[in-house]
Structure formats: C-alpha cells, structure tokens
Amino acid sequence: xxxxxxxxxxxxxxxxxxxxxxxxxxxxxxxxxxxxxxxxxxxxxxxxxxxxxxxxxxxxxxxxxxxxxxxxxxxxxxxxxxxxxxxxxxxxxxxxxxxxxxxxxxxxxxxxxxxxxxxxxxxxxxxxxxxxxxxxxxxxxxxxxxxxxxxxxxxxxxxxxxxxxxxxxxxxxxxxxxxxxxxxxxxxxxxxxxxxxxxxxxxxxxxxxx
Amino acid sequence: xxxxxxxxxxxxxxxxxxxxxxxxxxxxxxxxxxxxxxxxxxxxxxxxxxxxxxxxxxxxxxxxxxxxxxxxxxxxxxxxxxxxxxxxxxxxxxxxxxxxxxxxxxxxxxxxxxxxxxxxxxxxxxxxxxxxx
Numbered sequence: 639x640x641x642x643x644x645x646x647x648x649x650x651x652x653x654x655x656x657x658x659x660x661x662x663x664x665x666x667x668x669x670x671x672x673x674x675x676x677x678x679x680x681x682x683x684x685x686x687x688x689x690x691x692x693x694x695x696x697x698x699x700x701x702x703x704x705x706x707x708x709x710x711x712x713x714x715x716x717x718x719x720x721x722x723x724x725x726x727x728x729x730x731x732x733x734x735x736x737x738x739x740x741x742x743x744x745x746x747x748x749x750x751x752x753x754x755x756x757x758x759x760x761x762x763x764x765x766x767x768x769x770x771x772x773x774x775x776x777x778x779x780x781x782x783x784x785x786x787x788x789x790x791x792x793x794x795x796x797x798x799x800x801x802x803x804x805x806x807x808x809x810x811x812x813x814x815x816x817x818x819x820x821x822x823x824x825x826x827x828x829x830x831x832x833x834x835x836x837x838x839x840x841x842x843x844x845x846x847x848x
Numbered sequence: 849x850x851x852x853x854x855x856x857x858x859x860x861x862x863x864x865x866x867x868x869x870x871x872x873x874x875x876x877x878x879x880x881x882x883x884x885x886x887x888x889x890x891x892x893x894x895x896x897x898x899x900x901x902x903x904x905x906x907x908x909x910x911x912x913x914x915x916x917x918x919x920x921x922x923x924x925x926x927x928x929x930x931x932x933x934x935x936x937x938x939x940x941x942x943x944x945x946x947x948x949x950x951x952x953x954x955x956x957x958x959x960x961x962x963x964x965x966x967x968x969x970x971x972x973x974x975x976x977x978x979x980x981x
Binding site (some may be wrong): 654 | 853858863864867868873874877879881882883885886943
C-alpha cells in the first residue's frame with residue numbers, strides 16, 4: 639500500500655472500484671458453487687435411490703449402497719459448503735457473522751432432529767417405505783423452509799423462491815409417495831437447485847460484462 | 849477544487865481502507881490481519897493510517913481477545929460512513945462536466961459543487977465528538 643501520493647478524482651474513482659472488487663472477491667459467497675454441489679448431490683442421490691428401489695430395480699445396485707452414495711454426496715456437499723463459507727467469512731466479525739452462526743445452528747438442530755427421527759422409526763420397526771417417506775419429506779421440507787427463512791433474512795429473493803419451490807416439490811413428492819417421490823425430488827429438487835446455480839452464473843457473467 | 853476533498857480520506861492508503869470498511873454491512877468489523885491482507889499493507893503502515901482515521905472519528909479500533917489470543921478489530925463509524933459518502937458525492941461532482949451540471953441545476957450553475965458537501969460534513973464532525981465521549 640503506497641503512501642500519501644497525490645490523487646486526482648479519476649484516480650480515486652478507479653481505486654475505489656478496484657478495492658471494492660477485491661473485497662467482493664474475498665468475501666463473496668459463491669451461489670454457483672453451493673447450489674451446484676447440493677443440486678448434484680440431490681439429483682444423483684435421489685435418482686440412485688429411486689433406481690435401486692424394489693425387487694426389480696432399474697440398476698444393479700443394492701438400495702443400501704444407493705443410500706450410502708447419497709450419504710457420501712451429502713457429506714461432500716456439507717464439507718464444501720462449510721469450508722467455502724468459512725474461507726469467505728474469515729476475519730469478519732459482528733452482525734453478519736452472528737446472523738450466520740445462528741442460521742447455521744438452525745440447520746444443525748433441524749438435521750440432528752431428522753437423523754434421530756430416522757433412527758426412532760427404524761427401531762420402532764417401520765418399513766423401508768415408511769422410513770424413506772418420512773426422511774425424504776422431512777429433510778427436504780426443512781431445506782425448503784430454511785432457504786425461505788435465509789432468503790427473508792438476507793433479502794435474497796432467488797433463495798426465497800428456491801425454498802418455496804423445494805417446499806412445493808416436497809408436497810407433491812409426498813403425495814406421490816414412495817418410491818416415485820424419490821424421482822420427483824431428484825428432478826424437481828436437485829434440478830431446481832442446479833437451475834438456480836445456472837441463473838447465478840448468468841447474473842455474474844452479466845455483472846462482469848458491464 | 850480538488851483540495852476541497854476531505855484530506856483525511858483523500859490519500860491512496862486511507863481511501864483504500866475506507867473503501868474496504870464501508871464495503872461491509874453495517875455492524876460488521878474486520879480483524880486487523882484480514883484488513884491487512886485485503887490491502888496488502890504492512891502492519892506499521894496500516895496502524896499509522898488507522899490512527900489518523902481514528903483521530904478523525906471515521907473508524908473505531910477495538911482491541912479485544914478471542915479466547916486467549918489478542919485480537920484487534922476495525923470498523924467504520926457512522927461519521928466515517930457519512931464522510932465517505934460525502935467524499936463520493938464530491939468526486940462525482942468534480943467528474944461531471946460543468947455543462948451537465950449547469951443543465952441539471954440551472955440555478956446553482958457552476959457555483960462550487962463542493963460547498964453543499966462541505967456543509968454536510970460539519971454535522972458529521974459533531975457526531976464524531978459524540979461518539980468519542
């Protein structure tokens with residue numbers, strides 16, 4: 639950083655633009671990446687479960703293996719999200735980080751609860767169909783609701799709309815029931831997230847093009 | 849006319865500091881090392897400029913602890929945000945060709961565009977002393 643060299647107004651404007659871009663690049667949470675990893679996890683994960691369902695499955699993969707792949711995809715998406723957000727918010731304290739931490743705890747408790755629900759249903763002797771229906775419907779509904787809440791909190795309309803869309807897809811999927819609800823979630827939920835990722839990419843391209 | 853730009857902000861180093869801090873949401877602070885990395889500045893150089901901005905009431909430097917590790921955090925004050933906005937308005941006025949200014953506000957014509965901004969800078973100073981108390 640150089641010192642008190644004289645600045646003319648045009649140089650000041652250029653300096654402000656350059657520094658703003660630098661701060662933006664260092665602190666911006668990239669929706670393309672996040673919606674991308676979650677969209678892929680849902681699309682492949684739910685589709686695999688659907689394709690591996692029943693006595694005469696579409697693919698030669700046990701349902702347990704499909705579930706395991708889905709679990710791994712979700713863990714990958716979670717790690718990518720956590721690392722990305724931690725990097726982009728490193729060194730920032732105050733209101734935004736407090737809000738982010740509170741919002742993060744909401745996700746944590748929601749999914750801790752869903753995990754326990756799955757365990758309880760299993761111990762109660764529920765069929766695979768019941769467990770799958772309950773787990774799929776509750777987890778995707780929570781995602782939809784938390785996206786809506788996040789969109790409202792940070793006034794990000796597209797996140798709110800995606801949340802509402804995921805809630806609607808979940809309602810339709812739940813009415814359809816197992817196993818085809820899994821296909822509805824793959825295409826509607828995963829597809830919806832990927833669509834928003836693409837919209838983000840187009841918006842960014844436009845912003846840069848200006 | 850350029851000398852009417854706020855001399856506290858109008859240097860390469862301090863303009864970059866103010867741009868960085870005002871880019872954050874209200875109520876957000878940056879740790880000293882993060883600010884340093886966003887500016888590619890040496891710690892000594894950054895401290896000097898921060899002191900100048902702090903004396904003017906534009907930034908607040910909070911020394912605290914994160915657990916046992918000492919942590920210094922920097923945020924822009926309300927007076928600082930206002931001063932930066934005034935600075936931006938002055939820049940815009942300086943860069944607008946006089947013909948456009950005349951067309952936009954025929955009454956004011958070519959009268960010093962910096963003057964109204966300088967006038968609004970005064971209440972900001974009053975705020976500063978208030979915040980320092």
